[in-house]
Amino acid sequence: MIAEFGHFALILALGVALVQAAIPLVGAQRGWSNWMAVAAPSAVVQCGLLLAAFLALTWSFVTSDFSVQLVAMNSHSAKPMLYKITGVWGNHEGSMLLWVLILALFGATVGLWGGALPPGLKARALSVQAMIGVAFLLFILFTSNPFLRLDTPPLDGNDLNPLLQDPGLAFHPPFLYLGYVGLSMAFSFAVAALIEGRVDAAWARWVRPWTLAAWMFLTIGIALGSWWAYYELGWGGWWFWDPVENASFMPWLIAAALLHSAIVVEKRDTLKSWTILLAIMAFSFSLIGTFIVRSGVITSVHAFANDPERGTFILAILAVAIGGSLMLFALRAGDLRSGAMFSTISRESGLVMNNLLLTVSTLVVFIGTIWPLLLEIATGNKVSVGPPFFNLAFTPFMVALAVILPPAAMLPWKRGQIGRVMQPLWGVLALSVALGALIWALQTGRSMLAPVGIALALWVVLGALTDIAQRVKLGRAGWRESLRRAGNLPRADWGKMVAHAGFGLTMFGISAITAWEVEDIRIVDTGQSFTVAGYELRFDGVEAVQGPNYSAEIGSFTLLDGKREPVLRPEKRFYPVQQMPTTEAAINYGITRDVYVVLGDSQGAGRWAVRTYIKPFANWIWAGSIVMALGGILSLTDRRYRIGHAAGRKLRGAAVPAE
Incomplete structure (x- = not known):
C-alpha cells in the first residue's frame, strides 16, 4: 500500500x-x-x-x-x-x-x-x-x-551501481539538484517580470538571494562530485571535462554572471535585459544538463538513463521552456531599456566584462560538449573532444577574469579612474609577479603553468583582502575606527571578499597539482620499499576481506616519513550481485601534498602492480570551493535581502477580490 x-x-x-x-x-x-x-x-x-x-x-x-x-x-x-x-x-x-x-x-x-x-x-x-x-x-x-x-x-x-555506493555520492546529487533546480526560481521571477513588463531594483533584490542560494548549492555539489572522482575512481584526477560534469559546470558559470549582473540592476537600474536573459539562460542550461544525463545521447559514469522516449519528452519540455521564454523576452525587451549612463572605467563596465567572460567561457564549454553529438547526428562520424580542447579554449577566459577581478571589484559606480583604483593594488601586483618569477626560477625547465597560475591566484586573494582593507581604512584610520567600519560593512561585501578569495585558492590548487603532479607505476614485492618524488613507501602485503555486500583485496603501504609512519590501505573490491569491480584509492592527505596509492593487479608470488601519485596542494581545490560556498552563505545573511513590508502593503492594496 x-x-x-x-x-x-x-x-x-x-x-x-x-x-x-x-x-x-x-x-x-x-x-x-x-x-x-x-x-x-x-x-x-x-x-x-x-x-x-x-x-x-x-x-x-x-x-x-x-x-x-x-x-x-x-x-x-x-x-x-x-x-x-x-x-x-x-x-x-x-x-x-x-x-x-x-x-x-x-x-x-x-x-x-x-x-x-x-x-x-x-x-x-x-x-x-x-x-x-x-x-x-x-x-x-x-x-x-x-x-x-x-x-x-x-x-x-x-543492487546499486557500486560506483555510487560511496559517502561522497550520497550527498553529491541532492546538493547538485538544489543548485540545478534552484535556478528555476530565478527563471520564474524573470518570466514573471516579463509578463508584468517591469524590472527594477526591487526585483533584482528579490531575485539575487534565490540565485545566490542556487549558485552556492551548485558549488558544493560540483566540489563533492570532483572530490568523489578524485578518490573513488582511482584515476587520480579531479576533473575530466566529462559531458555530465560540464552539464553542471555551465549553469554554475551563468549563475555567477547572473549574480553580478543583478547587482548592476539593483544599484544602477541598468542591464535589465541582460539580467533577464541570464536568468533564462541559467535555468536553460540546467534543463540542457537534464537532457544530456537522461536522454541516452552520451555514455558516462554519471548518466542515469538511455531511453530515447524519455529524451524526446525532455527535449519537448526544453523546447517549450526555452523557446517560450526567449520569445517572451524578444517581445518585451524593448520595455526594459534604461537611460542610466556609465563610463568605460566604472564598476558597471567591470561587471559587464565579468559577465562577458563568464558567458563566453560557458559557450566554449557548451560547444565542446555538444559538438561531437551534433557531428555524429549530421555525419555519423564519432569524434572526441577531450581535456586538451577545453584546457586550451577555456583557460584564457579564466586568466582574463582573474586579471580584471581585483580592480573591477574596487572601481566606483558610474565613473572611475584606473590609476586611483590601482594605487593600493600596485604592491599586491608586485608581490604576485615576484612570487611567480620566484617559482619560475626554482622550477627551471618546467612549464609556465605554475608560475602564472599561482601569481594570478595570489593576485585574486590579496586583491580581495585589499578591497576590504580600503573599505575599512585599514592603516589610514585608528584601529577602533577600522573595527567600527568593518562591523558596519554589509555582509554581502564580506561574502564577496570571501567568495573571491575562495576562487583564488581554487586557482592555486589547480595550477599546483596540474604543473607539479608526479606519477609512478611499478611492480613491487611484498616487503619492498620504493621512493616516489622523495617519499618512501614500504609494501607490507595484501589481505582478503569480506565486506557487507562485496569482497575486497586490501593492500598495506607504510609511508616512511620518520614520524608517524601512517599506513595507506588501497582496495580492489568486487560486488558479486552486479559482477563489477571497483578501485578504492588510499590517500594520505596533507596541506601541501597528497600521497595517493592505487593497488593494481596481482603479478603472482606476492608481487603487485602499484600506481603512486604525489599531488601537490590538491586539497586547496576543494578548500577554495568550500570558501566560495561560505562566501555565498555570508552574503545570504545580509539584512538588505529582507524585503520591507511597507512596499508589499502598498502594492497589495491595488488588487481587489474577484466578483
Missing part, C-alpha cells in the same frame, strides 16, 4: 500544480487578490504531497520491498542502510522525483516567506514555477513512474 500511496500523492500533486499554474496567473492579469492568494497555499500543498511520495519511495528502499520494480533494480538486502537510502536517488526515476520535490520546495519557500513580495509578481512567479512542475510530473507519471509493481517479486535485488 505504501507504493500505491506514493503514486496517488504524485497524481494529486499534478492536480494541485495545474491549479497553481492557472488560477494565480489569471488573478494577476485581472488584479483579483483572492485568485492570486491561491498561489502560496497551492505551492505548500504541492510540496507536501511530493514529500509524501518521496518518503513512500524511501520507505520502500529502506524496507527492501522488492515488489517495487525500482527497488528490485537498484537495491539489495545486504546493502548498508546509508546506500539503501541514497539508492532512492541513485537511479533515473528516483532522482527525477527528488528533482520535482526540490522544485516544489523552492516554490513553497517563496509561498511561505515571500509575504513582502508584490502580490502580482509572487503569483506570476509561483504560477511559472508550477508550470515547470506540471511538465516534469507528467514526465514522471507517463515515462518514469517510480512506483511500478512487479507481478513476481525477486528474492533479492540487483
